[in-house]
Amino acid sequence: MRILVTGGAGFIGSHIVDAYINEGHEVSVIDNLSTGSRSNLNPAASFYHADIRDDVSAVIRDISPEIINHHAAQISISVSVENPAADAASNIIGTLNIIEAGLKAGLKKFIFASTGGAIYGAQDYFPVDEMHPLRPLSPYAVAKLSCEKYLYCYKYNFGLDYITLRYSNVYGPRQNPYGEAGVVAIFTNRLIKGGQPMINGDGLQTRDYLYVRDVVEANLKALRVNASGEFNISTGIETSVNELFSSLIRITGGDVNAAHGPAKKGEQLRSCLSYRKAQEILGWSPGVSIEEGLRNTVEWFLIKNGAA
Ligand SMILES: NC(=O)c1ccc[n+]([C@@H]2O[C@H](COP(=O)([O-])OP(=O)(O)OC[C@H]3O[C@@H](n4cnc5c(N)ncnc54)[C@H](O)[C@@H]3O)[C@@H](O)[C@H]2O)c1
Structure with missing residues (x-):
């Protein structure tokens, strides 16, 4: 399949690119290298140094992806609190830019990296499931939730399939040790x-610490499943x-x-x-x-x- 991975030079995205290429897919990457690095880039992927806040429609037309796996984001919660508009520019407008451009280029499915660690807010019960009230406490989490809702709406209006993966706290090789999280x-x-x-x-x-290889596995399952919805991706520990x-x-x-x-x-x-839910519908569990x-x-x- 032709797959675009946004944020494919970053920590999680680059591991997903490697796995998709290993499975024989044709993979392109859009990344502005703000926190990602060229050294993470798989040489077999086509790389577009571009910013999703800008008009990326020509690039996406060129790629014409059947699937977009969206990992590019402003990932700092404190930056989002200090400057919610800047966070929304990447995490809401940037997401809409690539969905819109993708649809015009024949996009079939959107895989979205959301946050299970931040979207529920203070939990009423443990471990939390997808039915728990959503009480985001940061602009970062509000932006992720907005995108989840946009995807629901795109499915309704345009039939775009989507898989939203709500990660817990991901760790592993290539994670930036100089950020505020991780x-x-x-x-x-x-x-x-x-x-x-x-x-x-x-x-x-x-926290519920999840190894990046398990996250990659969830993104492989997301390619194959014939369903749309939100899924916690976590260990429950x-x-x-x-x-x-x-x-x-x-x-x-x-x-x-x-x-x-x-x-x-x-x-x-x-x-x-x-x-x-991920176990039942995606056939995924942490290993x-x-x-x-x-x-x-x-x-x-x-x-x-x-x-x-
Ligand atoms: N790490 C975690 O524990 C965790 C948990 C939940 C969700 N997520 C989500 O997973 C995704 C990947 O996170 P990560 O931990 O790998 O972080 P990361 O910073 O390593 O990856 C983000 C990538 O997106 C790129 N990017 C940022 N803004 C961009 C823009 N405007 N245009 C183009 N590229 C841009 C960066 O250069 C980087 O390569 C993010 O969407 C994040 O919100 C991560």
Whole structure:
């Protein structure tokens, strides 16, 4: 199939590009390289250095994708709080730009990277399923929810099939360790350089950590399934930041003690998502334990830093 992956030079998108190419698909990438990197780009993909906030219709006409897998986004929650309009320009208008251009070029299906970690807000129950009320607490999450609703509306008006994947907290090789999120990447990078990771608050806050290979698998299933809808992509397992820190100390052989800084204002205390719907309809379930995922991630950071 002809597939366009937006954000295909980024952390998650580049792994998806690799997997789609391995399966024999014809893959193109649109990325503005704002947080992505040329070194992540698969040489077998056609690369378009373009910004989805601009008119990308000529590029998309040229690609004429049957499927768009949309991972390009402004991913910082704090940037979205400081400048909601800038966030919306990439995450809402940019998304509409590529859907509109895609439809004119014969698009059949849209796969959308949404957020299970931010879209539900404070959870009433654990693990949360897709029926839980949606109470986004940041402009970033509001923008993701808007796009989900636009996709519902495009399906109704134009018959465009869509799969929305609501990821929990994704980690793994190629994640940027200098962003505000991605605690696994941030801690691992610090530890292997002999630095001191800082735990925000008491470290009892939990997240549902999902290894990137499992995310790729969900994006492969999304190609094949004949359905539209929203799906949590997660492990259903809560891990505290303290537990994560201890595991990384053990795996890296680091010898620093846990250091706690001030709690992050407004930080969600617990997040954990049920993947039952994805299991039933996509035939997807997570396959990588946190131990294996963390070991692979540490190994990748060691190689990247020339330490292995
Ligand atoms: N990492 C997670 O835990 C997580 C969780 C839920 C959802 N997501 C979503 O998954 C997607 C990928 O996230 P990631 O963690 O790989 O981040 P990333 O920053 O590595 O990837 C985003 C990519 O999009 C590109 N990009 C950004 N703005 C663009 C624009 N205006 N035009 C063209 N390209 C642009 C960047 O250069 C980058 O390559 C995002 O949509 C993000 O919201 C990620």
